[in-house]
Amino acid sequence: MDLRDRRDAYRAQAEEAAANAKTWTDAQVAAAQKSLDDGWTAFQAARDRYLEAAKVDLATRRAILEAELDAHQKAWRSSIDELRSKASKLAADQRAAVDARIAALNAQVDKAKARIARLEDASAEAWGKTKKGYADAQNLFFDAYASIRKP
Secondary structure (H helix, E strand, C coil): CCHHHHHHHHHHHHHHHHHHCCCCCHHHHHHHHHHHHHHHHHHHHHHHHHHHHCCCCHHHHHHHHHHHHHHHHHHHHHHHHHHHHHHCCCCHHHHHHHHHHHHHHHHHHHHHHHHHHCCCCCCHHHHHHHHHHHHHHHHHHHHHHHHHHCC
16 A cells, blocks of 8 residues: 555545544544554554655655644644633633643644754654654643543
């Protein structure tokens, strides 16, 4: 399967999960999230193998990672805005707790962006650490987002 096929399959799976998540049980949502995580990891591995085989330079890899982060940040910000909208309907004490967690999500998005900014003069070792940090930030975001959405 080539990169475009993997991307398209991932996108279709993500769209299906987003469309159905409100009617799914917690177990179904968790299974879909695991499947999406596995699919994304497979896509990233295939992409990295392609970049290695093509001997793509660090500047191009950085640009690819920046574009990926930008797309994720837009989706994260949209999710955060959705949470804020829903939080406005909660009681004051519940809203304060959710607002604090939303602020933490925003901080994670900002940290991920800062990691990418440090890549300008990165060595191969720093590149690996930055990619790991980005993946960790993504996981933290999804975990925090899921915990906020639970009643």
